[in-house]
Amino acid sequence: MGPQPAAHPASNLTLPSSHTTAKPGETMHQERPPFCAIRTSKGNEGLVSPNRPARRAMILLLALLLISDGVGTAHCSTVSGNSTDMLSLLDFKRDITNDPRQALGSWNASIPHCEWKGVNCSLTHPGRVTVLNLTEQGLSGSISPSLGNLTFLETLDLSTNSFTGELPPLGRLHRLQQLLLSKNSLQGIIPATLTNCSNLSYLDLYGNFLTGEIPLSIGLLSNLLWLQLSENNITGTIPPSLKNISQLEAIDLADNQLMGSIPHEIGQFPSMMGLVLGGNMLSGRIPTTVLNQSYLQILDLSTNMIGSTLPSDFGDTPPSLTLLYLDYNMFEGYIPASLGNTSGLSVLDLSYNKLTGQVPSSLGRLGMLNNLNLQNNKLEAKDIQSWEFIDTLSNCRSLQVLALGKNQLKGAIPSSIGNLSSKLQGLGLDANDLSGTIPTNIGNLSGLTTLALRENKLHGSIEGWVRNLRNLTVLALDGNNFTGPIPTSISNLARLKKLYLANNEFEGPILKFLNYLHLFYNYIHGEIPRNGVFENVTPVSLDGNWELCGGAVDLRMPTCSAISQKKGRLYYLVRVLIPVVSFISLVLLIYFARLGAKTPRRASLLLLYSGNHFPRLSYRDIAQATQSFSESNLVGRGSYGSVYRGKLTQAKIQVAIKVFDLDVRYADKSFISECEVLRSIRHRNLVSILTACSTIDNDGNAFKALIYEFMPNGNLDTWLHTKSAGEGPRILSLGQRISIAINIADALAYLHHDITRSIVHCDLKPSNILLDTDMNAYLGDFGIANLVRNSKSTSVGHSSSASTSDGSIGLKGTIGYIAPEYAQTGQASTFWDVYSFGVVLLEMLIGKRPTDPMFDNELNIVNFVERNSPDQILHIIDDRLQEECKGFIRATAEAGNVVYQCLVSLVQVALSCTRLFPRERMNMRKVAMKLQAARTSYICWSKQARAS
Incomplete structure (x- = not known):
């Protein structure tokens, strides 16, 4: 068992370093760095804080430090006098459907069960199992209820496998101290009987598909130190009974569907070091009790609907705070100047709120600060005094990210910008009201990898400073009034991969070692090269440069001999008229x-x-x-x-x-x-x-x-159900189906969460999903879409009348894809689209329309898949997918298991989207995240399978 709370004061806690970087656009997992460049709908480069997996990585490290003692102190015994435990373990083995690494190969009667892999037994009670540790073995199947008979068990660690089904009854395991079942595909509720395990100190169930509410009786786990239930589909409220667990050191309930306010009881733990509640639907205020925690180091309340103003003395308590995430909420008012008193703060993320006023200069006292994200608020700066915070931030010598985009900053960028930390990697001042020229000493920030200044009123040349930023990978200057030639020194920026110069007044030749190039509406002239980034026209945007010629045929530019001086002048005239028209x-x-x-x-x-x-x-x-x-x-x-x-x-x-x-x-x-x-x-x-x-x-x-x-590959419906003339049925690989699903999930997440007035599509179905030459998917047909009045409400199923401002436009949606609550409410909600997406995903996997004749009486596409999941998944998927999956299975057992698990994950996502009650469904942000994880796993192992 881990040390008691008194042994873990906050001052002794070691946090992982976040001083790592990654290339913009790379998929980040648990060790995601504190900054990355992301490409939005227009290729926008933005500055972002560590995502929640990265935050969780920090908390998980605490768990490892605390748990490691408990796992390591178990002893082995070769005595097998007690047959009950051996028989229970064999029952567990029988329910395993796939063991790719032969983790249970030694589990047979010829070897004493205390010598089986992953099994440790007690020295004082011969034959009684105290530890079962089979983490990261790729095991599939259900967890046998027989494990509930291992009454001497102290540690059960089956994390990072592919277990499905419900949690087994473990209420008789009164000695159990550590229950670690994270990163599986477990379903169902958290049984209240689990609270009978009165000695439980570590409960980790994150990364599953658990539903229902947190048991009210959880307060009976009086010895609990660590509660980790994040990344599930848990609903309801946070039970106040948690207050009875006085020793709690960390609570992580992030990425669920919890509602209501944060109970003030949750702040009454004397040893609390981490509180992570982000990615839910919580509302109300931050309880003052939370801010009075002496040892609290990590506070993550991001992506909720928590509001009101921040207390003026916020920075005076808690004194040990290191990581503070309040982004994507509804906070208003000023940023408390007292935050400058939180001397150990390394990450401060207040982005995507409604904060006003000035950025307090007191933040310059945060000597440990490495990530300051204030973007997407209403913060102001218009004179020397209000820009003073830039001067004081030069004292933060560890600062790596400064994100101030999408605020109301005005005037010239102060010259003190060049005095910021030499470690600065990301600087974002985009989408403000900045004017004047860029200070040349910005070139002093030689560590910059991303510089985002787009959508301002900046002008002048960029020649004087850009040559010094040799580590740049992303440079976003589009939407300004820059003039002069594109500096030839840009060609010396060996790491530069994305360059956005569109909508300026640049002129002269263009540079060739890029992955993305956006130069539309400038005065670029000359012949377009055919090498470098120009070999593939997809990432190139050159529209509006009237004197360009040549290049790849797909660019549809005139031949160079056809461009005359007269036409050039005419094009300049058109360049002026087009914005007006x-x-x-x-x-x-x-x-x-x-x-x-x-x-x-x-x-x-x-x-x-x-x-x-x-x-x-x-x-x-x-x-x-x-x-x-x-x-x-x-x-x-x-x-x-x-x-x-x-x-x-x-x-x-x-x-x-x-x-x-x-x-x-x-x-x-x-x-x-x-x-x-x-x-x-x-x-x-x-x-x-x-x-x-x-x-x-x-x-x-x-x-x-x-x-x-025009989309040359038509719509998804024809690929799933139509045979081409004279040919067999079109074939979509599993990888293509996953990519299409991700494309549409991203589009819906944008419509639901990323615009001022959320949009409900109302008619999501395969025939409205169009495919381009490269099989990228696009969502179309918005003829019955609804604009939701309050975008913040959509995450909790806010609905609007199924009509436009001019009156009803009739029945919403298409039979088979309409959410079941339509009959009761007749109102549009974002959860409509989520349900429809789930049906479409099931249709992509099994190759059957929801209106197929096989679905009659009480049988529908949803419960049909539920009944056959997960054991019969390989038998009910589209015939055209079955052969592909068999190929992986024949390649290697491990690759076959990964593909099988990928299918199970996709089905679980689809079923989570099609739950009967809207509030139990995933939101599209989480859906996109789950699908991305499935694709990453699939791509990795498909490459290995093909190589073998």
């Missing part, structure tokens, strides 16, 4: 869309997106593009119209044209809804409108159409 078009969009029915003879072409400089289109142009709406060009039909493939003669590009059938009720409102939604959002996995057209046809009737980029 685009602005006017955006203003008139909804006006003409609504006016079209009343004034059918007034034609209008409304350009929403001018990236490819679309010409003005008439009804005749669209009719010509579709060969008079020929059936041969028909791609598909929907509730409110038809979609055609077309080629615009002037633009010389293939497009998809959605023509609305205005004779259908609510079709005109669907047109308006889709325009309203898509004009205000941008994400890499959302279909974007290129042009909207509201005019009249040849007979004088109203005509409405939307023009999109």
Whole structure:
């Protein structure tokens, strides 16, 4: 058993170093560094704090330090006088369905059970098992109830395996001190009988699929030191009965669906060192009792709905605080100047709140600070005094990340910026109201790997300082007024991989050793190279540079011989006019869309997106593009119209044209809804409108159409269910299906959580998921989407009327994909989309539509999979996947197990999305995270399997 609390004062606690870095865009796991560059819908580079797995890694280290004593003190015995324990272990073995590493190979009658791998026995009670430790063995199957007969068991560690099913009854294990079952796929509730294990000191169940509430009787575990229930689907509130566990040192309940306020009782633990409650739906205020904890080092309340102002004396208590995460909440008011008194603070994350006022200069007293994230608030700076905090932060010589983007900082960047720590790796001042030139001494920050200054009013040349930032991997300067040539010294930045210079006034030739290049709307001229980043046109954006020529064919640039001086001048003129025309078009969009029915003879072409400089289109142009709406060009039909493939003669590009059938009720409102939604959002996995057209046809009737980029691989429905002419069925690999699911999960997470007014798609189904040449997935058809009034409410299932502001547009969704609560409420909520996504994911895995004839009476796609999960997964998946999975199984047992576990994980995610009660469903952020983890595992082992 670990030491008692008195042996662990906060001053003796060793925390892991976070002074590591990773390349921007890399997937981070438990040891994620405190800063990374992430690419958002527009390729935005942002500065982020350590994600919750990284925070949890710090807490887990505490667990390892405390637990290690208990595991290490067990002794082995070769005496096997007691057969009860041996028989219980053999029962456990029989329920194992896969043992890729032969961890249980020694478990047979020819060897005393106390010598079996992972088994330790008592010296004083011969044959009685005290330790069962089979962590990280790749074991699959259920955990046998027979383990409840090992009444001398003190440590049970089955963590990081692939166990499924429910928690076994362990209430008779009164000697049990450590129950470690994390990182499996266990389901069901936490049984109240577990609290009979009165000697339990470490309870770790994180990273499973547990549901239900935390047992109210948990307060009976009076010896508990460590409670780890994070990354499950636990609902309900935090039970106040926790106050009875006076010795608690760490509580981690993050990434669940807990609601209500934080009970003040949770702050009454004299030895509390870590409290992690992030990623839930908690509300209210921070109890003052929490802030009075003498030993508290880690406080993570991020991604909740906790609000009000921060206490003015916040920094005076708790005195030992090291890591403070309050990001993604609803805090208002000023940042307390007293935070500067928390001398040991190394991470302060207050991003994504509603904080106002100035950044207190007292933060410069935090000598241990290495990560300061204040982005996405309403913080102000407009004069020398309010910019003083930059001067004082120069005292923080360990500072690695300073994120101040998306605030209300104005004026020139102070020259003292160059005095910040030489260890600074990430600096974000993007999306403010900064003006003037960049101080040349910013080049003193030679350790910078990411510099984000986009979307300001900065001007001048960048030549004087950029050459000194030799460690840069990401440089984001787009959306400013920079002028002059792109410095040739950029070519000497050997580590630079992503360069964003779009929407400036740069001129001159372009540099060739990049992975991403965004230069649209500048004055770049000359011939486009064909090597380096230009070998693949996907990560290159060059629109709006009128004197560029040559390059890869897919860039669709004119040949260099065709560019004349006269045309160059003309293009400069167009460069000035296009923003004006685009602005006017955006203003008139909804006006003409609504006016079209009343004034059918007034034609209008409304350009929403001018990236490819679309010409003005008439009804005749669209009719010509579709060969008079020929059936041969028909791609598909929907509730409110038809979609055609077309080629615009002037633009010389293939497009998809959605023509609305205005004779259908609510079709005109669907047109308006889709325009309203898509004009205000941008994400890499959302279909974007290129042009909207509201005019009249040849007979004088109203005509409405939307023009999109054409997706050559059609929609997901055809890949799952349609055979191509003269060919067999199309085949999607498991890897492709996972990637498609991640694309759509990312898109929904953006719609639900990352924009001011959350959007509920309301009609998620495979036919609305489109695929480009590289099989990237895009979510389309927003004709019945809903704008939710309060985005903060969506995470708890906030709903809005199933209608637009002009009235109802009829039935929402498609039979088979509609959430079951629709019949009761008739109201849209983000949990609708979550349910529909779960059904789509199941459909992708088993290859059956939810309306398949096999699903009748009480059987549906959800309970069909539930009944066959996990043991029969390989038998019910799509026939086209079965052969692929058999190939992995034949390659190596370990690879086969990983693929099997990957399938189980995908099914569990889908089932977690389709729970009957909306509040028990995952939110899309968590869904995306789970799917990313599954893909990482699959990619790793698929490569090894192919290599073997």
